[in-house]
Amino acid sequence: MNTEQQHFDEMLAGEGEVRAPYSAYQNWFSQEDPARLAKKSKEAEAFFRRTGITFNVYGQSAAQERLIPFDLIPRIIASREWTKLSKGIEQRVRAINAFLHDIYHRQEILRAGVVPIELVSRNEAFLPQMVGVSPPGGVYTHIVGTDLVRTGEDDFFVLEDNARTPSGVSYMLENRETMLQMFPELFTQNKVQRVSDYPKNLRRSLAACAPVNCEGKPTVAVLTPGIYNSAYFEHSFLANQMGVELVEGHDLRVVDGRIKMRTTEGYKVIDVLYRRVDDDYLDPLNFNPDSMLGVPGIMDVYRAGNITIANAPGTGISDDKAIYSYMPDIIEFYTGEKPLLNNVQTWRCSEPQSLKYVLENLKELVVKEVHGSGGYGMLVGPAASKKELASFAAKLRRNPSNYIAQPTLSLSTVPIFAKKGLSPRHVDLRPFALMSPEGINITPGGLTRVALKQGSLVVNSSQGGGTKDTWVLED
Amino acid sequence: MLGKTAGGLYWMFRFLERSENTARLLEAGFRIALTRSTDAESEWKSVLTTAGVCHGYDAQYDSYTAAHAVDFLLRDTNNPSSVISSIDKARTNARMVRTALTTEAWEAVNEAWMALKDTLKRPVKETELPAVLGEIRRHSALVRGAVHGTMLRTDVYDFTQIGTALERADNTARIIDVKYYTLLPSASFVGSALDNVQWETILRSVSAHRSFRWMHNHDVSAASIADFLILDSRFPRSLSFCSKQIEENLGYLAKDYNKRMPCHDLIDAQRNMLRAQTIEMIFDDGLHQFIRNFIQETTAIGMQIEKDYSFIG
Incomplete structure (x- = not known):
């Protein structure tokens, strides 16, 4: 199936025609020796291995640590495009935060009937333990990674709001670092906005959310499940870049109503915990009793207002795929504005009409699990075999409310540096937004994930996706 | 500093030192076995005893031969003190304490791990042994040097x-x-x-x-x-x-x-x-x-x- 011609390519508008943001880059590229670039590409891989920028894939014991392939052709976004995107993201992040505050307090949006009550009350991501709790600074979603896709010159869509513990920011930073080392000349020819302030901004943003009773400079720490977690590299990277401690559950305990870490000089208070551990594992006394990763009693300390947990427990209710379909209504409800960024049309299979439509049109749709992530358990209709379609249809009928469906979007492409030169591949984009009482800060750029397999629409790193450096040009 | 970090640093360097010491022991044992074939068996036994791994070895082999001893000390992952086990544990600890290490120190230990994992993938032939032992010691020295030259x-x-x-x-x-x-x-x-x-x-x-x-x-x-x-x-x-x-x-x-x-x-x-x-x-x-x-x-x-x-x- 060769449908490449129908997709919007962000670099090459048509026969020999380069889109404006890529013009300087194209000039440079056309004068480069492909052999030199191939060599650079190899060097980049060695660099990633040596620095240990690896991730672990669950269920693959043979390849314990893998690299996420890095492609050396940058993804370039014009300043004008970015302004529009970042405004849309900011609006969305504000709405999500207001939504979270509302559903854990007065639940006005449910009373108004904008979001069906059972979607919240029966949702596993809704934490009763958070009802009536106001997080320090009023911030629920300290870090949000909004997944965007593009289908045309002015057509951006939000695919997912990652409001739990979005990952990938270390790749955004390391990809840029790698490009700066390999091709410094490119950054004198192109005015690219910086991303390197992210760790500093993250620390500042987290510190600004410290509990009111925090004395002096807030102590921030990153909580990791440990070195066998797939994103461990990122956890240690961020702790390192922020200059804060990287702690595991067994380093922490509740002492005198505060969370303290065991140091070589006794126990020391932590004010802000940037946790990369899921809600369920956060506190064996309050959530999953079998968890070894969390801190017994941390929720009680949290409810007493003595520690900031980022992101707040219970934020998962806002990035649930079933809630997602209501995002345009949620945005209007809290901001009084029309959404600046569009949602992808979504059929909720829990609704009989929608289920009927989805089953009839399975071959054209992408079907996802409501609580799934990482590209697992999804069906890409056009790429599926008859047998796969049939077995997925059976799963759908058995448990329809577990699924949503979306049209197969004609995702934009950006060329990758392949053996035979430039070759278009589908991409998405995850910018990272930081929220604190001081405001919302969105790093210009983000993580571009690219489906390395020709024609593939799945960009997840666990499914053979790669990454690109993402440039946002200055005006 | 976190207590866990202090422990990670301490063990990282114990294991790193252990990998180097095992290599030295092997080198000395190998040399004596070369020059004095009659006592070779008791020499290998004493090397294994010194390394504190005689029990594990006996559970696996019936006799003390150069080929078995070398393999057990260098590559056997069942042997917790083998070079490969030691370097693996040194690197695991290094990952755990990565925030406390300079980039140079981390990269040195990560490279040591990558290189030795590759070298010790296959059994080491007698003719290759001196070069392999040299490589082990060199990597240990590189990590030590990086630490010495860059760490506060x-x-x-x-x-x-x-x-x-x-x-x-x-x-x-x-x-x-x-x-x-x-x-x-x-x-x-x-x-x-x-x-x-x-x-x-x-x-x-x-x-x-x-x-x-x-x-x-x-x-x-x-x-x-x-x-x-x-x-x-x-x-x-x-x-x-x-x-x-x-x-x-x-x-x-x-x-x-x-x-x-x-x-x-x-x-x-x-x-x-x-x-x-x-x-x-x-x-x-x-x-x-x-x-x-x-x-x-x-x-x-x-x-x-x-x-x-x-x-x-």
């Missing part, structure tokens, strides 16, 4: 040094423990060929055959070798040197944290004991007992440090 002299550095010195002291003591009988001044052996080969093996297994000669050009005797290995604080693998190193870095920690801990009393006691000894006194009181006591004290110091600095909760 803070508590982080102290724990790396303490781990190294403790492992080294233990290693040298074990070598003497296993070979102590060759160092006893028994009249019938003095000057015999057996002695010379045995002594040479001991010195080689601590990379001291050259330095010893520099220091004791004309006096090659059991007493002078034992003195060199135990009491000479110029030799960086002697018990005295290692003990002094531990004392020094524990001292910095006490100053840094403004607090003396029980481990300080233990190391002071060991230092005072060593300072009061002469090699004659050690021989008179029994070399073997002395070494056994030293190993026990060193283990106790290690455990006390773990406790005093909250390595585990």
Whole structure:
């Protein structure tokens, strides 16, 4: 199936025609020796291995640590495009935060009937333990990674709001670092906005959310499940870049109503915990009793207002795929504005009409699990075999409310540096937004994930996706 | 610093040192097996005993041969002290404490792990052994160099040094423990060929055959070798040197944290004991007992440090 011609390519508008943001880059590229670039590409891989920028894939014991392939052709976004995107993201992040505050307090949006009550009350991501709790600074979603896709010159869509513990920011930073080392000349020819302030901004943003009773400079720490977690590299990277401690559950305990870490000089208070551990594992006394990763009693300390947990427990209710379909209504409800960024049309299979439509049109749709992530358990209709379609249809009928469906979007492409030169591949984009009482800060750029397999629409790193450096040009 | 981080640094450097020591032991064993085929079996047994892995080896093999011993010490992941196991644990600890390491130090240990994992993927042929052993020692030296050249002299550095010195002291003591009988001044052996080969093996297994000669050009005797290995604080693998190193870095920690801990009393006691000894006194009181006591004290110091600095909760 060769449908490449129908997709919007962000670099090459048509026969020999380069889109404006890529013009300087194209000039440079056309004068480069492909052999030199191939060599650079190899060097980049060695660099990633040596620095240990690896991730672990669950269920693959043979390849314990893998690299996420890095492609050396940058993804370039014009300043004008970015302004529009970042405004849309900011609006969305504000709405999500207001939504979270509302559903854990007065639940006005449910009373108004904008979001069906059972979607919240029966949702596993809704934490009763958070009802009536106001997080320090009023911030629920300290870090949000909004997944965007593009289908045309002015057509951006939000695919997912990652409001739990979005990952990938270390790749955004390391990809840029790698490009700066390999091709410094490119950054004198192109005015690219910086991303390197992210760790500093993250620390500042987290510190600004410290509990009111925090004395002096807030102590921030990153909580990791440990070195066998797939994103461990990122956890240690961020702790390192922020200059804060990287702690595991067994380093922490509740002492005198505060969370303290065991140091070589006794126990020391932590004010802000940037946790990369899921809600369920956060506190064996309050959530999953079998968890070894969390801190017994941390929720009680949290409810007493003595520690900031980022992101707040219970934020998962806002990035649930079933809630997602209501995002345009949620945005209007809290901001009084029309959404600046569009949602992808979504059929909720829990609704009989929608289920009927989805089953009839399975071959054209992408079907996802409501609580799934990482590209697992999804069906890409056009790429599926008859047998796969049939077995997925059976799963759908058995448990329809577990699924949503979306049209197969004609995702934009950006060329990758392949053996035979430039070759278009589908991409998405995850910018990272930081929220604190001081405001919302969105790093210009983000993580571009690219489906390395020709024609593939799945960009997840666990499914053979790669990454690109993402440039946002200055005006 | 987190207690866990202190523990991670300490163990990272213990394992790194262990990988290097195992390589040295192998080198000495291999050499003696080459030159003296008759005693090869007992030599390999004593190498395995020194490495503290005889039990594991016996469970797997019936006889002591070069091929098996080399494989067990270098590549066997069932052997927790093999080079591959040690380097793997050193790197796992390094990942855990990555936020405390400089980029250079981390990359050095990560590269060591990548390179040695690759080298030790297949059984090492006899002809390749010298090159492989050299590679192991070189990587250890590179990590040490990166740490020495780039790390701040803070508590982080102290724990790396303490781990190294403790492992080294233990290693040298074990070598003497296993070979102590060759160092006893028994009249019938003095000057015999057996002695010379045995002594040479001991010195080689601590990379001291050259330095010893520099220091004791004309006096090659059991007493002078034992003195060199135990009491000479110029030799960086002697018990005295290692003990002094531990004392020094524990001292910095006490100053840094403004607090003396029980481990300080233990190391002071060991230092005072060593300072009061002469090699004659050690021989008179029994070399073997002395070494056994030293190993026990060193283990106790290690455990006390773990406790005093909250390595585990």
